[in-house]
Each structure stands twice: as structure tokens, then as C-alpha cells.
Amino acid sequence: MTSSADTTAPGATPRTGTGSAPISGSGHGTAPSAAATDPAGPAVPGSVTAAVHAAGGMADGLLLPWPDVDGEPFWQYALRGELRVQACADCGLRRFPPRPCCPHCHSFDSRWQPTSGRGRIWSVVVAHPPLLPAYAERAPYPVAVVELDEDPRIRMAGTLTPSVRRPDAPWNAVAPGRLRIGAAVQVVFQTVAPGVAVPRWALCASQGNSQGTGQGTGQTGNPS
Structure with a gap:
């Protein structure tokens, strides 16, 4: 991704709703830096990836999601009670699951769009x-x-x-x-x-x- 964002997960965990505040300060909810979720290195404290690591990847015998660099913001927004999807910042195409490159125009710029849920x-x-x-x-x-x-x-x-x-x-x-x-x-x-x-x-x-x-x-x- 071409920009970075604050990877500190919010303290509150709403149950429902879509919310409006972006994870980053850009207004687009851009992805965190690669260091936040690099499986080859330590997870950044406060990230969802760090929480998954702390739980050993499982809870009550159930597998937890294991975010990668591109997917970390999706799970951060979920923790806030928001369902957002990745969209190309150039052509606007929405995509899921998250990935680094737009399959339509091949841009590496993206944003996280709110949905109604x-x-x-x-x-x-x-x-x-x-x-x-x-x-x-x-x-x-x-x-x-x-x-x-x-x-x-x-x-x-x-x-x-x-x-x-x-x-x-x-x-x-x-x-x-x-x-x-x-x-x-x-x-x-x-x-x-x-x-x-x-x-x-x-x-x-x-x-x-x-x-x-x-x-x-x-x-x-x-x-x-």
C-alpha cells in the first residue's frame, strides 16, 4: 500500500452499527504499514493481529481470523462495529477479500469505504x-x-x-x-x-x- 495508518485498535467494541470515524487520520481508512501485520515479524501492539497472536490463534477451540497486511484494517473496523470494504482510490472499484492491487486498473492506492451493513x-x-x-x-x-x-x-x-x-x-x-x-x-x-x-x-x-x-x-x- 502507498500510505500508512495508525494501527492502534480502539478500546471500545460496539456490537452493531456502521460508525463513521476512519482508522487512519486520512479520512479513507487506509491500510496500516506492513510492519503491523508482517507474519515474519512481531505484530504491532494494539493491532488485531497482536490480539490473535496473544490468543494463540484460537478461542474456545474455534479458529480466529488471521489478518495479513491488507486485511488488518477490515478487522480493526469490525472491532469498532463497522463493516467497511476496500475500494480502489483511482477507479472506485470495491473488492473483497482485501488485496494490495486493484484487479481492474492495477492501482495500489486504496481506501476503506463504509457500508450500511x-x-x-x-x-x-x-x-x-x-x-x-x-x-x-x-x-x-x-x-x-x-x-x-x-x-x-x-x-x-x-x-x-x-x-x-x-x-x-x-x-x-x-x-x-x-x-x-x-x-x-x-x-x-x-x-x-x-x-x-x-x-x-x-x-x-x-x-x-x-x-x-x-x-x-x-x-x-x-x-x-
Whole structure:
């Protein structure tokens, strides 16, 4: 990346919402310096990578995300309760997962754009054993691939929760029979280890009556 940012993770950990303050002082949430997440060297104190290292890469038998240089800002914003995606600073193309170069114009300049955190279920599976022991204890549970309303080409996977008020709900709290392609969801964030939060997807109040097509077509109703 061509610019650096403060890699100190904020102290507060909001559960939901999109927020507005950038990680860096540039207004764009540019990526931290390579030293922040270089796997060959020590992680910078306060970074999400440092928190993952401190936890040994696992929490309660579950694998934690392992940020690289390009992905560290995504997880810092998640810790603040924000869902942001990387976008090219030259042509504006959004991309996920994060990477150093724009696949369209090949620019190395990027920024982190806020999103509404709303999307629609593009695909869903139900996980069953055989799984790693900690995952098997939670099975069966649904996992969704969600396309974002702002850009349906951006898709993210995650577990589901029945309400934005329950970011820590068990993974099997949503019955698979309630899920369908096109159902409206809203991102929430679950703290899974000190200094580490992951996005999950909460069903929206309007999803039962929505006639979703699997295409992210805009704003949804207020989530419950």
C-alpha cells in the first residue's frame, strides 16, 4: 500500500452499527504499514493481529481470523462495529477479500469505504459433522454467504443470529427452515476474543415478507 495508518485498535467494541470515524487520520481508512501485520515479524501492539497472536490463534477451540497486511484494517473496523470494504482510490472499484492491487486498473492506492451493513442471503449451507471438535459441538448450524446491498459483487460468509440484539446468539439459534435465498440481513459483530470481533448476519424484521431475488437491490427495513 502507498500510505500508512495508525494501527492502534480502539478500546471500545460496539456490537452493531456502521460508525463513521476512519482508522487512519486520512479520512479513507487506509491500510496500516506492513510492519503491523508482517507474519515474519512481531505484530504491532494494539493491532488485531497482536490480539490473535496473544490468543494463540484460537478461542474456545474455534479458529480466529488471521489478518495479513491488507486485511488488518477490515478487522480493526469490525472491532469498532463497522463493516467497511476496500475500494480502489483511482477507479472506485470495491473488492473483497482485501488485496494490495486493484484487479481492474492495477492501482495500489486504496481506501476503506463504509457500508450500511445490509445485504441479502445469496447462498446458505447447514454444517454437520465431521467437523473440528469445537465446531461439531455447535452443529448443525447454518452458514450464509451474503451479498451487500451497496455492491452485490461483494459477498461475505458468516453464521446467523435471529436478531441484531443477539450478536452472541448460538450458531444454531436460527432454524434452517427460516432461511431462503434473498432474505434481508443486517451485520452485527461478536467479540470472540479480547481485541477480536467477527461479523455475523442477523435476520431483518422484513425478511419474512420480502420478495428477495438474491440480488442486493438497496435498503432493507429496520432490523429487529
